[in-house]
Amino acid sequence: MKRAARSTETPQVGRSVPRLESWLKVTGRAEYVHNLRLPGMLYGKIFRSTVAHGRIKRIDITAAQALAGVYRVVTAKEVCALIPEPYYGPAFHDQPILALDKVRHVGEPVAVVLASDPHVAEEAVHLIAAEYEELPAVYDEVEAMSSKAIVHDALKPAGTFPDLKHLKGRTSTNIALDFHLRRGDAPGAMKNAHRVFEHRFRTQQVMHTPLEPLVSAAESTDSSLTIHTSSQSPSFVRIEVARLLGWPENRIRVRVPFLGGGFGAKLYIKLEALVAVLSLIARRPVKISLGMEEQFFTITKHASTCRIKSGVSKDGRIVARECEVWWNGGAYADIGPRVTQKSGFTASGPYDIEHVAIDSYALYTNLPPAGALRGFGIPQLVWAYEGHTDMMACELGVDPVAFRRLNLLRDGRPQATGTVMRDAAIEKVLDRLETLMDWKKSFDKGSGTMRRGRGIAIGFKACVSPTTSLAAVNVNADGSCIVYCSTADMGQGSDTAMAQIAGEVLHMAAESVTVVHSDTDVTPYDMATLGSRSLFHMGNAVKLAAEDALAKLNQLRKELQLPADCPVPDIFKKKYGMQAGNVVGTGSYVPIYKSPDSNGLTDNATPFWMVGGSGVELEVDTETGRVRITRLANVADVGTPINPKIVETQLSGAAIMQLGFTLHEKMVFDAQGQLRNASLAEYKIPGLLDLPGEIVNEAVTVEQRTGPFGAKGVGETGTFSVSPAIANAIHHAVGVRLTSLPLTAESIWEKLK
Amino acid sequence: MRREIHFRLNGEAVSAQVAPHESLVEVLQESFGLYGARESCGQGLCGCCTVLVNGTAVSGCLYLASLVENSEVRTIEADRELDAVQQAFIEASAFQCGFCTPGFILMTRQLLDEHPDPNDETIKHYLSGNLCRCAAYPEIIEGVKLAAKRRKQK
Numbered sequence: 001m002k003r004a005a006r007s008t009e010t011p012q013v014g015r016s017v018p019r020l021e022s023w024l025k026v027t028g029r030a031e032y033v034h035n036l037r038l039p040g041m042l043y044g045k046i047f048r049s050t051v052a053h054g055r056i057k058r059i060d061i062t063a064a065q066a067l068a069g070v071y072r073v074v075t076a077k078e079v080c081a082l083i084p085e086p087y088y089g090p091a092f093h094d095q096p097i098l099a100l101d102k103v104r105h106v107g108e109p110v111a112v113v114l115a116s117d118p119h120v121a122e123e124a125v126h127l128i129a130a131e132y133e134e135l136p137a138v139y140d141e142v143e144a145m146s147s148k149a150i151v152h153d154a155l156k157p158a159g160t161f162p163d164l165k166h167l168k169g170r171t172s173t174n175i176a177l178d179f180h181l182r183r184g185d186a187p188g189a190m191k192n193a194h195r196v197f198e199h200r201f202r203t204q205q206v207m208h209t210p211l212e213p214l215v216s217a218a219e220s221t222d223s224s225l226t227i228h229t230s231s232q233s234p235s236f237v238r239i240e241v242a243r244l245l246g247w248p249e250n251r252i253r254v255r256v257p258f259l260g261g262g263f264g265a266k267l268y269i270k271l272e273a274l275v276a277v278l279s280l281i282a283r284r285p286v287k288i289s290l291g292m293e294e295q296f297f298t299i300t301k302h303a304s305t306c307r308i309k310s311g312v313s314k315d316g317r318i319v320a321r322e323c324e325v326w327w328n329g330g331a332y333a334d335i336g337p338r339v340t341q342k343s344g345f346t347a348s349g350p351y352d353i354e355h356v357a358i359d360s361y362a363l364y365t366n367l368p369p370a371g372a373l374r375g376f377g378i379p380q381l382v383w384a385y386e387g388h389t390d391m392m393a394c395e396l397g398v399d400p401v402a403f404r405r406l407n408l409l410r411d412g413r414p415q416a417t418g419t420v421m422r423d424a425a426i427e428k429v430l431d432r433l434e435t436l437m438d439w440k441k442s443f444d445k446g447s448g449t450m451r452r453g454r455g456i457a458i459g460f461k462a463c464v465s466p467t468t469s470l471a472a473v474n475v476n477a478d479g480s481c482i483v484y485c486s487t488a489d490m491g492q493g494s495d496t497a498m499a500q501i502a503g504e505v506l507h508m509a510a511e512s513v514t515v516v517h518s519d520t521d522v523t524p525y526d527m528a529t530l531g532s533r534s535l536f537h538m539g540n541a542v543k544l545a546a547e548d549a550l551a552k553l554n555q556l557r558k559e560l561q562l563p564a565d566c567p568v569p570d571i572f573k574k575k576y577g578m579q580a581g582n583v584v585g586t587g588s589y590v591p592i593y594k595s596p597d598s599n600g601l602t603d604n605a606t607p608f609w610m611v612g613g614s615g616v617e618l619e620v621d622t623e624t625g626r627v628r629i630t631r632l633a634n635v636a637d638v639g640t641p642i643n644p645k646i647v648e649t650q651l652s653g654a655a656i657m658q659l660g661f662t663l664h665e666k667m668v669f670d671a672q673g674q675l676r677n678a679s680l681a682e683y684k685i686p687g688l689l690d691l692p693g694e695i696v697n698e699a700v701t702v703e704q705r706t707g708p709f710g711a712k713g714v715g716e717t718g719t720f721s722v723s724p725a726i727a728n729a730i731h732h733a734v735g736v737r738l739t740s741l742p743l744t745a746e747s748i749w750e751k752l753k
Numbered sequence: 754m755r756r757e758i759h760f761r762l763n764g765e766a767v768s769a770q771v772a773p774h775e776s777l778v779e780v781l782q783e784s785f786g787l788y789g790a791r792e793s794c795g796q797g798l799c800g801c802c803t804v805l806v807n808g809t810a811v812s813g814c815l816y817l818a819s820l821v822e823n824s825e826v827r828t829i830e831a832d833r834e835l836d837a838v839q840q841a842f843i844e845a846s847a848f849q850c851g852f853c854t855p856g857f858i859l860m861t862r863q864l865l866d867e868h869p870d871p872n873d874e875t876i877k878h879y880l881s882g883n884l885c886r887c888a889a890y891p892e893i894i895e896g897v898k899l900a901a902k903r904r905k906q907k
Contacts, residue, residue, distance in 0.1 A: 018843050018844070018846070019843075019846075019848075021851070022843040023835070023843075024851070025848055025851030025854050026835065026839040026842050026843060026848070026851075026854055026855075026858060027789070027829060027830065027832075027833065027835070027839065027855075028787075028788065028789020028790075028828070028829035028830055028854075028855040029789070029830070030851050032788075032791075032852065034788070034791060034852075035782075035788035037783075119774065208886075209886050210850075210852075210886060211791075211793045211794075211799060211801055211850070211852045211853050211884065211885075211886050212791070212793065212850070212852045213793065258850070258851065259850060260791075260793075260850050260851070260852030261849075261850045261852060261886050261887060262850075263886070291795055292793060292794045292795055292796075293795075490850055491848075491849030491850030491851065491887045492849065493849070645846050646846070649846050649849065649889060649892060652888070652889075652891055652892075653849060653887045653888040653889060654888075656888035656890060657886070657887075657888050679794070679796060680794040680796060680798045680799060680884070681796055681798060685884060685886060686888060686890075687881050687883075687884055687890075688876070688877040688878075688880050688881050688883075688890050688893070688894075689877055689878070689881050691877070691890050691891065695891055
């Protein structure tokens with residue numbers, strides 16, 4: 001262990017520093033909320049709705065309450081005594097802490113049993129009985145547009161997003177947000193086009209499946225509340241719980257240690273408001289750890305339908321594009337409206353198209369809520385536009401790579417929103433992909449029952465904006481350094497990256513820098529760890545904070561008439577007469593952003609663009625429809641990598657996760673909205689045997705000029721293009737075009753018959 | 754309903770009061786403060802709860818605690834000094850969030866005891882009962898091979 005502060009002239013950025021927490025993780029000693037036990041703690045177990053949509057007529061808790069060892073059973077009645085309007089959410093205040101009057105999806109929390117023994121709490125949950133007056137339900141996102149089944153009686157926008165204000169109080173609708181973009185005259189250009197193509201694509205509902213299931217604990221006094229939670233957004237949790245309780249922020253403390261995976265599941269409020277209220281009601285610490293099954297009822301990824309239409313000129317240029325996208329948000333909006341708008345910006349793809357019309361709708365349905373999952377809607381859109389691109393190239397009889405290159409959106413050109421592309425290596429990514437795939441070489445398509453195919457796809461994303469990050473960097477009297485930031489390390493390696501950035505500025509080995517985990521009493525505000533934003537936003541904040549600390553040290557050198565190269569410990573010794581004191585640098589970062597106008601246009605949609613392409617070679621067994629991926633190449637624009645090895649593993653991990661969403665994973669619901677496969681026995685996530693024969697990951701060399709040391713985010717990029725690349729390759733192999741995910745052997749075999 | 758059982762835990766003679774329904778993971782966590790074996794899927798399908806009982810890997814979330822009476826139980830916490838497998842996992846970047854890592858390391862030790870020089874196929878099949886949602890699988894394979902090399906050099 002290299003624990004001593006080490007000053008160094010070796011560059012810290014661009015070095016594959018092993019994760020700072022390596023020892024903790026390989027010895028099983030890393031801290032997760034999963035491990036937490038508080039003195040006198042009660043375990044909460046949740047009683048959940050068995051119907052998809054209904055009025056609550058009666059909840060009978062008598063038998064549960066009477067079970068020996070049960071401390072208390074809590075329903076919405078007790079919650080309302082503490083918080084009269086117990087609704088939360090980042091975009092809409094639509095989600096009750098416990099179901100109030102109505103339930104809106106199967107699995108919605110209705111009551112909680114508290115007991116010192118979790119087994120007793122579990123047993124008591126089975127003794128609760130509820131009666132519902134069932135209401136008509138809606139499950140499909142397109143049907144939800146016109147369905148008579150209305151999930152929420154009136155819309156309740158949170159007020160934090162100005163573009164949702166007009167929806168306040170709206171009734172008889174399931175549309176939680178509609179985003180429209182009009183650039184040029186798409187219908188007119190479509191009329192004059194040489195050829196017009198229209199296709200429809202669908203994606204399925206899936207789940208994040210972090211192996212540390214959602215878990216939160218709370219402890220309270222008469223005037224304070226501490227929430228320990230496996231959360232990607234501690235600052236949001238504090239602000240939202242403070243709002244619910246009507247308390248000032250400083251009376252609520254939110255602590256986040258390591259996360260056992262997140263992927264977007266652990267954002268905003270999940271269990272935090274519930275455990276907070278329970279600990280105030282019970283006057284004892286309360287912990288709720290969800291089981292794997294319960295996660296499926298808590299947060300998921302949007303199913304979606306996309307209609308995409310393009311007009312192509314005689315010379316093969318895409319001149320017009322229309323996209324209509326319907327997002328299945330489930331019963332509560334969560335961050336769905338943001339997914340709808342932000343992904344709407346790029347729904348027309350990484351192509352230079354003069355006339356664009358985009359309509360993107362966030363819909364309420366009676367399914368478990370959907371939120372952000374590694375890509376914020378982008379993988380769903382790339383699935384549609386890159387399938388569409390290949391289908392057009394095929395119809396036109398042109399090479400799919402050449403067709404893309406002809407239409408590619410190049411730096412300096414305006415994208416659909418009107419924002420000019422800067423530092424987005426779309427062309428470079430396509431070029432590298434073509435080389436890595438040996439695209440120009442002839443390809444063996446197999447024979448007999450084993451047919452081979454290859455396909456590529458390329459996608460891009462506008463990083464969500466505007467968001468704020470603050471950081472502090474403390475230099476101790478011995479010269480050692482501590483970084484304070486609220487970025488949650490959920491496996492993406494943020495602790496290590498932040499230490500490298502601070503180390504680079506302060507000329508210190510990253511291994512000797514300590515990074516303090518999120519604790520809202522200690523670490524400054526951060527919007528959240530999401531959307532690949534942390535390395536860019538928090539990285540910039542940490543860099544500014546370290547530079548501020550360095551400037552303060554230099555100021556001290558000057559004041560104390562010390563030479564410019566005077567070692568840090570000597571500055572403090574001279575100043576305070578002994579090893580004492582410290583210097584704290586602070587930094588805050590918020591990028592410039594301009595909200596889209598009424599046509600969805602803005603000249604500053606995002607602080608940076610992410611670009612990811614994938615190439616696939618595969619085999620299809622024509623007798624069974626079984627697909628075997630023999631080669632997967634992922635190429636990305638990640639700016640200048642801070643830690644090349646971690647960047648590579650992020651690309652690889654994201655792509656393999658997306659393989660699961662492409663080939664196997666699907667939440668299966670019956671006609672009553674009951675989930676049929678809520679366990680790892682029936683919902684299969686990728687394992688070692690699902691790996692492609694070969695996997696290649698590459699970051700093209702570019703610089704994000706506004707990023708810390710040229711860097712930008714990478715957490716999601718590997719997911720963008722995997723699904724359409726596979727579908728395109730399947731089509732190349734056996735001529736079967738699938739437009740609905742997942743691409744199961746059955747669905748291929750059905751079309752091969 | 755509780756009864757006292759005696760067993761050896763990470764080399765030490767210990768005893769615990771266990772109820773018949775309690776799993777080994779629960780007893781390790783509640784009675785001994787050992788959190789390296791973790792319940793995740795609760796069905797013995799993910800490998801996060803892996804514990805060695807008499808040298809054989811078991812799913813600690815399904816294995817009843819009362820069955821370890823007079824047995825030798827080893828968890829990831831057995832040593833503070835890193836062995837070849839742990840060192841190789843660090844060098845190969847074979848983990849991200851770290852939640853599944855103890856299970857992978859314990860299974861890898863058992864794999865290398867049985868197959869000192871495993872090829873990719875052997876590794877994939879042997880470790881197929883361990884899941885990693887961060888999907889550090891290519892790095893895990895690399896880590897296993899590196900550990901095999903190091904163990905042979907010793």
